[in-house]
Amino acid sequence: xxxPRKEWHAWLLTDTPASRRQAALGLAYRxxxxxxxxxxxxFGLATLMLLIVFAAIxxxxxxxxxxRQVLGDRLLPPGSPSHWFGTDQLGRDILARLVIGSRxxxxxxxxxxxxxxxxxxxxGTTAGFCGGFVDTVLMRLxxxxxAFPKIVLALAFAAAxxxxxxxxxxxxSITAWPPYARLARxxxxxxxxxxxxxxxxxxxxxxxxxxxxxxxxxxxxxVIVRATLDMAGIILTVAGLGxxxxxAQPPSPEWGFMVASGRGVLLDAWWVATIPGIAxxxxxxxxxxxxxxxxxxxxxxxxx
Amino acid sequence: xxxxxxxxxxxLRIAFEAHDGTLTEAVRGISLTLARGxxxxxxxxxxxxxxxxxxxxxxxxxxSARWSADAMRLDNHDxxxxxxxxxxxxxxxxxxxxxxxxxxxxxxxxxxxxxxxxAFGRQSPKLNAKAxxxxxxxxxxAVHIRDPQRVADAYPHELxxxxxxxxxxxxxxxxxxxxLIADEPTSALDVLVSMQVLSxxxxxxxxxxxxxxxxxxxxxxVMSFCDRVLVMVGGRVVETCAARDLAxxxxxxxxxxxxxxxxxxxxxxxxxxxxxxxxWFTEAAP
Amino acid sequence: MIExxxxxxxxxxxxxxxxxxxxxxxxxxxGxxxxxxxxxxxxxxxxxxxxTGLVPIANGSMxxxxxxxxxxxxxxxxxxxxxxxQDPYGSLYPRFTVDQTLREPLTxxxxxxxxxxxxxxxxxxxxxxxxxxxxxxxxxxxQRQRVAxxxxxxxxxxxLLLDEPTSALDVSVQAEIxxxxxRLHRERHLTMILVSHNMAVVGFLCQRVAVMRDxxxxxxxxxxxxxxxxxxxxxxxxxxLATEGYRRRAIDPA
Numbered sequence: 077x078x079x080p081r082k083e084w085h086a087w088l089l090t091d092t093p094a095s096r097r098q099a100a101l102g103l104a105y106r107x108x109x110x111x112x113x114x115x116x117x118x119f120g121l122a123t124l125m126l127l128i129v130f131a132a133i134x135x136x137x138x139x140x141x142x143x144r145q146v147l148g149d150r151l152l153p154p155g156s157p158s159h160w161f162g163t164d165q166l167g168r169d170i171l172a173r174l175v176i177g178s179r180x181x182x183x184x185x186x187x188x189x190x191x192x193x194x195x196x197x198x199x200g201t202t203a204g205f206c207g208g209f210v211d212t213v214l215m216r217l218x219x220x221x222x223a224f225p226k227i228v229l230a231l232a233f234a235a236a237x238x239x240x241x242x243x244x245x246x247x248x249s250i251t252a253w254p255p256y257a258r259l260a261r262x263x264x265x266x267x268x269x270x271x272x273x274x275x276x277x278x279x280x281x282x283x284x285x286x287x288x289x290x291x292x293x294x295x296x297x298x299v300i301v302r303a304t305l306d307m308a309g310i311i312l313t314v315a316g317l318g319x320x321x322x323x324a325q326p327p328s329p330e331w332g333f334m335v336a337s338g339r340g341v342l343l344d345a346w347w348v349a350t351i352p353g354i355a356x357x358x359x360x361x362x363x364x365x366x367x368x369x370x371x372x373x374x375x376x377x378x379x380x
Numbered sequence: 381x382x383x384x385x386x387x388x389x390x391x392l393r394i395a396f397e398a399h400d401g402t403l404t405e406a407v408r409g410i411s412l413t414l415a416r417g418x419x420x421x422x423x424x425x426x427x428x429x430x431x432x433x434x435x436x437x438x439x440x441x442x443x444s445a446r447w448s449a450d451a452m453r454l455d456n457h458d459x460x461x462x463x464x465x466x467x468x469x470x471x472x473x474x475x476x477x478x479x480x481x482x483x484x485x486x487x488x489x490x491x492x493x494x495x496x497x498x499a500f501g502r503q504s505p506k507l508n509a510k511a512x513x514x515x516x517x518x519x520x521x522a523v524h525i526r527d528p529q530r531v532a533d534a535y536p537h538e539l540x541x542x543x544x545x546x547x548x549x550x551x552x553x554x555x556x557x558x559x560l561i562a563d564e565p566t567s568a569l570d571v572l573v574s575m576q577v578l579s580x581x582x583x584x585x586x587x588x589x590x591x592x593x594x595x596x597x598x599x600x601x602v603m604s605f606c607d608r609v610l611v612m613v614g615g616r617v618v619e620t621c622a623a624r625d626l627a628x629x630x631x632x633x634x635x636x637x638x639x640x641x642x643x644x645x646x647x648x649x650x651x652x653x654x655x656x657x658x659x660w661f662t663e664a665a666p
Numbered sequence: 667m668i669e670x671x672x673x674x675x676x677x678x679x680x681x682x683x684x685x686x687x688x689x690x691x692x693x694x695x696x697g698x699x700x701x702x703x704x705x706x707x708x709x710x711x712x713x714x715x716x717x718t719g720l721v722p723i724a725n726g727s728m729x730x731x732x733x734x735x736x737x738x739x740x741x742x743x744x745x746x747x748x749x750x751x752q753d754p755y756g757s758l759y760p761r762f763t764v765d766q767t768l769r770e771p772l773t774x775x776x777x778x779x780x781x782x783x784x785x786x787x788x789x790x791x792x793x794x795x796x797x798x799x800x801x802x803x804x805x806x807x808x809q810r811q812r813v814a815x816x817x818x819x820x821x822x823x824x825x826l827l828l829d830e831p832t833s834a835l836d837v838s839v840q841a842e843i844x845x846x847x848x849r850l851h852r853e854r855h856l857t858m859i860l861v862s863h864n865m866a867v868v869g870f871l872c873q874r875v876a877v878m879r880d881x882x883x884x885x886x887x888x889x890x891x892x893x894x895x896x897x898x899x900x901x902x903x904x905x906x907l908a909t910e911g912y913r914r915r916a917i918d919p920a
Binding site for chain 2: 837841848867892906911
């Protein structure tokens with residue numbers, strides 16, 4: 077099997093690519109090699125892939141029903157024959173709740189990022205590119221949004237609209253986009269001075285073309301790296317809201333809520349709160365490691 | 381080592397390790413000697429390894445560099461056998477370096493006087509504040525700065541390029557080191573300002589009989605400033621001769637480099653293009 | 667072909683205004699190569715940028731062909747005037763392959779036969795089709811400048827402005843680029859303005875030279891006068907002397 081692999085290798089890494097596709101694939105391959113040379117980043121990526129797989133196929137796995145209460149099996153310790161991670165105080169299987177809960181955690185985090193990143197990117201690049209009055213207005217808007225504390229806002233939303241996942245997502249999103257806008261604006265201000273932008277103007281490119289085709293792609297890498305690193309924080313915030321009872325509502329197996337509900341039996345049945353806590357820790361760590369790895373790959377000093 | 385020899389390097393090799401372990405050789409067996417008070421020019425294009433050679437002498441190579449040498453001596457000190465601490469003590473007192481762009485080589489958050497105080501404080505730790513200030517002002521006057529008091533209290537970003545280089549020279553050369561390594565000292569400066577800075581440098585090293593290694597990509601400039609010239613390509617020295625004999629250089633690379641600069645009088649219709657012989661980059665050192 | 671009359675360019679600074687160019691008057695005939703020599707801060711690059719419309723003119727007027735530089739720059743002007751910048755590492759967009767870099771001006775200006783024009787442009791600057799799909803960071807400095815020149819010429823301009831095109835390159839690479847520029851000038855009958863701090867480079871390519879200092883043109887003269895050292899202004903003379911290398915002389919205090 078060595079021969080075909082060597083051929084692919086040479087094809088991807090050739091310094092005279094014969095088509096745009098070959099050049100793009102070669103660049104992606106080089107970036108992957110750089111990423112993979114750091115074992116920690118690969119660990120982060122692997123953990124997240126595992127999480128995604130479990131979240132996706134969770135309902136199809138032969139697990140217990142996460143919502144089914146078997147009061148006779150309350151507080152079984154981990155390692156029990158039919159409940160590998162034990163049960164909580166209502167007899168519900170913790171492993172099943174963990175796997176199904178991962179769907180919630182992941183969807184909330186992804187939803188937030190999908191809302192927040194494009195908005196921040198657009199506002200930041202527009203502010204940096206247009207300058208003047210537009211810049212001032214957009215940045216003051218950003219300052220206002222930055223002034224709201226996440227949890228307090230979530231509390232306000234919960235009070236006004238009732239607790240729930242959607243409201244939690246909205247509350248987090250409103251306060252999460254300003255750093256991306258600032259980051260994008262800082263990058264844009266730097267890029268606007270670059271010669272290749274002057275060249276684009278000289279060629280007759282419209283401002284919209286310059287903004288969308290040149291500036292936004294270059295800002296995207298640092299924004300994406302930042303978003304990956306922030307995911308950890310977002311997950312913790314979601315868990316925090318769940319802990320306060322403001323996120324997913326019972327009997328939803330949201331991880332933060334699981335930690336909160338395990339508080340009461342922490343001394344006797346440590347696993348009820350600790351196991352979801354370890355899951356939160358692991359996923360946050362994985363996102364952090366992935367973000368670090370991505371940042372090294374996209375470091376402009378190394379031709380990323 | 382001959383009594384008159386100031387510095388000696390024998391078979392210096394420098395390679396860089398990539399993150400997957402492969403070694404790329406940057407300097408492949410350089411040997412040179414420098415007499416006291418002599419001016420040696422090292423000329424090469426980018427990637428020839430000339431800057432690395434200067435930095436190896438001072439121990440300033442990056443962490444990913446793997447280097448070795450058969451011998452590396454300054455005066456009677458064996459630089460290879462010295463502990464890093466002793467070697468650091470030599471830097472700034474016996475050997476100094478001035479770099480290309482004073483914007484990047486001067487500390488931007490300290491005034492000129494503060495930086496010079498740090499530099500001089502190592503050699504003369506016993507000076508009190510007033511005496512140190514006088515030394516600083518005297519050093520700035522020696523490089524012909526018109527208003528030394530004002531410049532001493534200025535920050536580097538307030539100085540022009542030429543002024544910044546004069547400050548560098550004042551810091552690095554006024555204490556009279558035995559050896560000065562100048563790495564492209566005028567490349568970032570305008571042509572008239574470079575001439576001024578070179579005059580100042582000329583005067584300072586003549587005064588202290590400092591040996592000079594002048595690293596540059598500008599062959600005509602090195603020819604006019606130095607006594608002897610080394611031409612480097614692909615990490616090896618391909619030509620060594622006295623500066624005045626360079627016009628009759630032997631090696632095709634040197635001849636090509638000389639011919640590539642457009643002459644002001646009677647320029648040819650087409651400039652002769654340097655033909656790069658791949659053997660220069662791959663052959664093992666003789 | 668090109669005319670500048672009393673051009674003044676001002677920049678706003680924290681304390682008021684700064685004149686990068688005080689009053690520049692010169693003209694360039696069609697097919698001529700005109701040199702602008704000076705040190706940094708002399709305003710030579712600013713004059714070039716004013717000619718492209720990238721920088722607004724505070725006073726005076728500039729004309730290229732039939733276009734007078736003013737508030738509005740039309741597309742036709744963009745096709746007639748192109749520029750090559752100094753820094754080969756900053757003028758190519760890092761995410762584009764060479765192919766995309768050359769295609770972009772063709773797309774913006776609605777020109778036809780993209781592939782054919784791209785291959786022709788690459789051949790003309792001495793880069794083979796093997797370079798077509800490389801990214802900018804996979805090219806050497808000299809190769810990047812060739813791509814920059816190909817990009818400028820692919821829209822078939824009549825005027826080519828060059829801002830220190832070889833200052834960041836090794837001497838041997840500079841020789842290749844200068845040869846290339848000379849050949850292109852002859853083959854395409856371009857009108858060129860070359861900005862440089864190096865008298866010898868200007869002497870190789872240009873027919874007439876203007877020397878700038880502190881935002882003003884101190885002398886304009888034909889290149890033969892420069893070669894014979896028949897110059898009037900002492901600043902020009904000192905620039906010429908400096909090209910001959912270092913000479914031990916009296917030191918001016920700074």
